[in-house]
Amino acid sequence: MTAIKHALQRDIFTPNDERLLGIVNVCKAGKKKKNCFLCATVTTERPVQVKVVKVKKSDKGDFYKRQQTWELRDLTEVDAKDASKENPEFDLHFEKVYRWVASSTAEKNSFISCIWKLNQRYLRKKVEFVNVSSQLLEESVPSGESQSVAGGDEDALDEYQELSTREEQDIESMMVTCEYAISNAEAFAEKLFKELQVLDGANIQSIMASEKQVNILMQLLDEALGEVDTIEGKLSSYEEMLQSVKEQMDQISQSNRLIQISNTNNGKLLDEIQFLVNYMDLSKGHIRALQEGDLTSPKGIEACINASEALLQCMNVALRPGHDKLMAMNQQQLLFAELRDTFARRLTNHLNNVFVHQGHDQSSTLSQHTAELTLPKHSPLHRDLLRYAKLMEWLKNTHREKYEGLSRTYVEYMSKLYEREIKEFFEVAKIKMAGTSKDPKGKFATLPRKESALKQETESLHGSSGKLTGSTSSLNKLTVQGSNSRRSQSSSLLDMGNMSASDLDVADRTKFDKIFEQVLSELEPLCLAEQDFISKFFKLQQHLTVAPPLAQPETEDLDGSLPSKKPPQAEHRHSLSSEKDIVRLMMNKIFQSIETELNSLIALGDKIDSFHSLYMLVKMSHHVWTAENVDPASYLSTTLGNVLVTVKRNFDKCISNQIRQMEEFKISKKSKVGILPFVTGFEEFAELAETIFRNAERRGDLDKAYVKLIRAVFMNVEKVANESQKTPRDVVMMENFHHIFSTLSRLKISCLDAERREAKHKYTDHLQSYVINSLGQPLEKLNHFFEGVEARVAQGVREEEVSYQLAFNKQELRKVIKEYPGKEVKKGLDNLYKKVDKHLCEEESLLQVVWHSMQDEFIRQYKHFEDLIGRCYPGSGITMEFTIQDMLEYFSSIAQSH
Numbered sequence: 001m002t003a004i005k006h007a008l009q010r011d012i013f014t015p016n017d018e019r020l021l022g023i024v025n026v027c028k029a030g031k032k033k034k035n036c037f038l039c040a041t042v043t044t045e046r047p048v049q050v051k052v053v054k055v056k057k058s059d060k061g062d063f064y065k066r067q068q069t070w071e072l073r074d075l076t077e078v079d080a081k082d083a084s085k086e087n088p089e090f091d092l093h094f095e096k097v098y099r100w101v102a103s104s105t106a107e108k109n110s111f112i113s114c115i116w117k118l119n120q121r122y123l124r125k126k127v128e129f130v131n132v133s134s135q136l137l138e139e140s141v142p143s144g145e146s147q148s149v150a151g152g153d154e155d156a157l158d159e160y161q162e163l164s165t166r167e168e169q170d171i172e173s174m175m176v177t178c179e180y181a182i183s184n185a186e187a188f189a190e191k192l193f194k195e196l197q198v199l200d201g202a203n204i205q206s207i208m209a210s211e212k213q214v215n216i217l218m219q220l221l222d223e224a225l226g227e228v229d230t231i232e233g234k235l236s237s238y239e240e241m242l243q244s245v246k247e248q249m250d251q252i253s254q255s256n257r258l259i260q261i262s263n264t265n266n267g268k269l270l271d272e273i274q275f276l277v278n279y280m281d282l283s284k285g286h287i288r289a290l291q292e293g294d295l296t297s298p299k300g301i302e303a304c305i306n307a308s309e310a311l312l313q314c315m316n317v318a319l320r321p322g323h324d325k326l327m328a329m330n331q332q333q334l335l336f337a338e339l340r341d342t343f344a345r346r347l348t349n350h351l352n353n354v355f356v357h358q359g360h361d362q363s364s365t366l367s368q369h370t371a372e373l374t375l376p377k378h379s380p381l382h383r384d385l386l387r388y389a390k391l392m393e394w395l396k397n398t399h400r401e402k403y404e405g406l407s408r409t410y411v412e413y414m415s416k417l418y419e420r421e422i423k424e425f426f427e428v429a430k431i432k433m434a435g436t437s438k439d440p441k442g443k444f445a446t447l448p449r450k451e452s453a454l455k456q457e458t459e460s461l462h463g464s465s466g467k468l469t470g471s472t473s474s475l476n477k478l479t480v481q482g483s484n485s486r487r488s489q490s491s492s493l494l495d496m497g498n499m500s501a502s503d504l505d506v507a508d509r510t511k512f513d514k515i516f517e518q519v520l521s522e523l524e525p526l527c528l529a530e531q532d533f534i535s536k537f538f539k540l541q542q543h544l545t546v547a548p549p550l551a552q553p554e555t556e557d558l559d560g561s562l563p564s565k566k567p568p569q570a571e572h573r574h575s576l577s578s579e580k581d582i583v584r585l586m587m588n589k590i591f592q593s594i595e596t597e598l599n600s601l602i603a604l605g606d607k608i609d610s611f612h613s614l615y616m617l618v619k620m621s622h623h624v625w626t627a628e629n630v631d632p633a634s635y636l637s638t639t640l641g642n643v644l645v646t647v648k649r650n651f652d653k654c655i656s657n658q659i660r661q662m663e664e665f666k667i668s669k670k671s672k673v674g675i676l677p678f679v680t681g682f683e684e685f686a687e688l689a690e691t692i693f694r695n696a697e698r699r700g701d702l703d704k705a706y707v708k709l710i711r712a713v714f715m716n717v718e719k720v721a722n723e724s725q726k727t728p729r730d731v732v733m734m735e736n737f738h739h740i741f742s743t744l745s746r747l748k749i750s751c752l753d754a755e756r757r758e759a760k761h762k763y764t765d766h767l768q769s770y771v772i773n774s775l776g777q778p779l780e781k782l783n784h785f786f787e788g789v790e791a792r793v794a795q796g797v798r799e800e801e802v803s804y805q806l807a808f809n810k811q812e813l814r815k816v817i818k819e820y821p822g823k824e825v826k827k828g829l830d831n832l833y834k835k836v837d838k839h840l841c842e843e844e845s846l847l848q849v850v851w852h853s854m855q856d857e858f859i860r861q862y863k864h865f866e867d868l869i870g871r872c873y874p875g876s877g878i879t880m881e882f883t884i885q886d887m888l889e890y891f892s893s894i895a896q897s898h
Contacts, residue, residue, distance in 0.1 A: 001023065001025070005020060005023050007064070008037070008039065008055060011063065012053075012055060013039075017043055017044045018041040019041060019042050019044060020039055020040075020041050021041065021118065022039065022110065022114030022118075023037055023038070023111070024037065024103075024107045024110070024111035025107060026100040026102050027100070027101055028099065028100065028101075029089060029099035036054055037054070037055045038055075039053045039055055040052055040114050042118070042122070048122055049071070050071075050073075050118050050119075050122050050123065051069055051072060052069070052072060052075070052115075053069050053070075055067065070094045072115070072119065072122075074094050074095065075092060075093065075094060075115075075125075075127055077091075077127065078091070078115060078127065078129050078132065079091040079131055080129070080131045080132045084133075086105040087105065088101050088102040088103070088104060088107075089101050090102065090108055113137075116129060116137055275320075276323075276329070280317060280332050281314075282314055282336070285303075286307035286310045286311065287307075289304050289306070290307045290308065290343040291342060295347065301388065301391070305390045305391060305394075308343060309390075309394065311336060311339055314336055315333075315337075315340065340398055340399070341399075345402075347388075348399075348402045348405065348406060351388060351392075351406055354384075354385065354388075355413050356409075373425070373429055373432060373515065373518050375421060375422070376421055378526075378529065382529065385537055386533070386536060389537050392539060393539040396538070396539055403538075407538060407586065414530075414590050415590045415591075418530075422591070422597055423593065423597065425519075425522070426600070429515060429518075429519050430601060432515050433515050433601070433608065434604070508609070509612065509615065509688075512605060512608070512615060513615040516616055519598075519601065520619060520640075523594065523636075524623060524627065524636060527587070528630065531583065531587055531631075531634060538582075540580070540583045583635075584633075584635055591639070594639060595639050595642060599646055602647055602650065606650045610653075610657060611685075613651040614651065614654075614688070614689055614692050614702075616650070616651075617647050617648060617651045617701065618692050618693055618698070620643060620644045620647045621696065621697045621698040622696070623640055624637065624641055625697045627640055628641075651701065655705045655708055658678075658685070658709060659708065659709065661678070662678045662712050662713065665716065665720070667720055667723065667724060668726075669725050669726065671726060672727050672839075673721075673724050673727040675735060675736060675843050675844060676717060676736055678713060678716065679717065679740060682713050686706070686743065686749065687747065689702055689705075689706075690747055706751055707751065707752070710740075710752055714758070717736045718733065720732060721733045727839060728839055729766075730769045731770060731840060733763075733766040734767045734770055734846065735840065735841060735846060737760075737762040738763045738767075738844060738846060740759040741756060741763055744756035767850065768853070771850065771853045771854050774832065774835065775832065775858065779825075781819055782865060783861075785808070785812070788807065789802055789868055790868070792808065800871075800872070802872040802873075803873050803876070808872075810878060813869070813878055817881060818881065821882070822881055822882035825890065826893075829890050829891065833894050833895070836854075851891065851895055855887070855888070855891045858887060858891075859887060863884075865880065866879075
């Protein structure tokens with residue numbers, strides 16, 4: 001350790017003007033093989049700073065490096081863990097607790113002692129030393145323990161004790177008077193010894209002079225001892241007198257204690273009698289209410305509630321030891337049990353009759369709701385039954401079997417009632433929904449195979465022979481020129497791009513949206529009201545937040561009954577979670593037909609028009625989101641969530657059908673292509689979807705569908721352009737991508753920004769390609785001439801010497817220029833305009849854009865020729881037969897004439 005200490009002093013602390021006073025080899029508690037050293041240091045400069053430094057061996061070599069430093073003034077507590085036993089663990093509390101394990105207990109004690117002495121000497125700060133032996137916390141230690149500070153550092157502390165100002169002055173004056181001390185140490189030591197003898201003699205004389213004062217002090221002490229003896233004698237006499245008084249008080253205390261025990265026993269006996277009278281007695285009024293109380297009137301129900309609560313309170317009283325041996329107590333408990341059974345039987349019979357009676361009354365009034373798309377309200381039934389909620393709670397706590405029997409009876413009758421109501425409600429909804437499928441002229445459209453099946457299904461609902469029509473969008477047919485076949489299909493981007501009755505489609509879809517919203521709006525309050533009633537009436541706290549159950553929720557028994565009663569300890573442990581399961585089971589049983597009917601309605605809407613899935617996705621998502629905000633674990637939230645999965649599948653299927661129909665699209669080989677039907681169809685689909693999904697919760701689903709559709713549109717536009725024989729490929733690409741770019745720019749669909757930029761890029765590229773390919777080389781011979789000139793220059797001929805070449809002299813240039821007078825150029829441009837007009841379609845109105853681009857390209861070529869003439873034939877005075885102004889007039893007059 002000494003060698004390590006010297007190495008650390010030399011390599012780490014001496015360069016930083018610090019002295020190493022204490023060191024201990026430690027590692028972090030709980031970790032192995034990560035040894036380091038904690039060092040206690042002080043600075044050599046004033047003011048002195050005391051630090052605790054963590055030093056660790058470098059991973060790359062055998063040298064040591066600082067890892068962390070703490071100021072000693074930040075230390076708040078030192079915990080040695082155990083003061084009586086040898087324990088190498090200790091804690092240092094700085095800004096946080098650092099736990100260390102020393103290599104030995106001796107090193108730990110030595111380091112803690114060093115910390116204590118540094119604190120006492122330099123800081124005088126209140127540092128708590130916990131579980132530290134008092135021997136370590138002495139300011140000075142015996143000479144035999146000079147090694148208490150790690151490695152003999154006590155001498156180092158004394159050696160480096162700070163001198164006072166006066167001591168410094170005395171040493172300086174001594175060194176001045178004894179300059180020879182450096183050269184003659186023996187003489188300097190002899191002088192100091194003589195001065196020390198003089199001081200010792202003076203001290204002895206001073207002691208002898210004070211001997212008289214010591215004698216006077218001893219005399220005073222003798223007198224004080226005499227006074228003490230006198231006082232002790234008086235105290236002894238007083239003690240004897242108090243002893244007799246104490247004996248008398250003990251006798252009085254014994255008598256009082258016996259009296260107090262008697263009073264205590266009498267009081268306890270009175271408390272027992274009052275306890276039995278107050279808590280185990282039931283009034284005659286309560287007994288009469290339990291036996292004969294009226295369960296139909298509000299006053300009678302209130303009296304029964306009070307009586308049942310009083311009976312339950314009496315039965316739940318915790319009897320004290322010995323009460324069960326009293327005959328009166330046993331008789332009273334038998335009376336309470338008989339009253340409980342009697343009232344439970346009366347209450348169960350009455351509520352069974354109420355459930356049956358109310359169920360029949362409600363079912364008889366269903367016909368008045370069938371004309372409108374509304375569900376009967378059961379609030380009167382709930383209001384009447386909620387008067388018995390406290391009695392149901394009493395029955396739940398006292399007779400679990402009868403309580404569960406009432407639950408099964410309620411579920412049985414209400415499930416039949418709701419099944420009839422919901423079935424009729426959905427029949428009306430289907431009839432109203434199917435009535436939206438007429439064509440614009442009021443006639444019935446031809447139905448494809450799927451619509452024919454739908455017609456038969458809806459006719460069975462009407463009970464008549466009337467025909468049913470599908471929506472116009474689902475019956476449109478794409479007519480391709482040159483083909484006599486027609487294909488019947490559901491709503492698609494092809495149909496939307498060529499609809500003749502879009503107004504009717506919008507009206508039909510809006511009507512469908514309202515019907516679907518009305519269905520969900522009627523079901524939502526119905527389910528929430530029923531679930532709220534069940535939780536209140538049967539006292540099932542499904543809204544409480546509890547830990548999830550350890551086991552899966554119990555399923556119904558084979559006979560449809562609720563789960564059997566659990567053992568008391570299991571019921572106590574999982575009562576809240578099991579009550580939530582009971583509510584869910586009861587709701588599933590009562591409304592077992594809702595999910596089936598909703599899926600049937602969704603299937604019908606999807607058959608009528610596949611784009612109905614967009615409306616249904618938005619509406620269903622909103623209602624699921626609303627239901628989850630009210631209660632995520634509710635029956636309504638779970639059921640609507642399951643149905644939402646079906647709607648999402650229909651939506652995905654709709655998108656897949658659109659992509660498939662794009663891929664199957666064929667064009668006529670003899671007709672001009674123009675804007676493709678699925679391109680305009682995508683535009684109308686996007687407009688419709690943006691209207692439907694405005695502020696919708698499931699916007700992400702639409703964005704994913706957009707990306708799939710637009711990629712399919714891009715791919716199939718290119719496919720059609722490659723297959724086109726009548727219209728140039730660049731025209732098909734240019735017109736359709738211009739239309740796509742315009743649509744995306746207008747609708748501002750953020751998820752399609754990249755596709756919008758790509759559409760613009762494709763439109764621009766194919767516009768430029770079409771202009772260059774169509775324009776070609778309008779001055780072909782002149783162009784060939786100057787290509788030869790550029791070739792000679794590229795071969796190394798100087799530009800001003802080109803005119804001396806035989807094939808490219810001035811006469812040849814004039815001859816070529818004369819072949820292109822302005823009249824011929826204008827005639828060629830007029831033919832080009834007619835050709836472009838024949839290629840382009842009228843819907844996109846790109847003729848003037850293309851014509852302007854051709855004008856710019858023609859002018860660019862003209863300027864290029866003039867530049868070559870100026871560089872290769874300087875001073876020749878040769879110019880073209882027409883000017884740029886002439887060209888502008890040609891282009892303008894041709895555009896105006898057409």
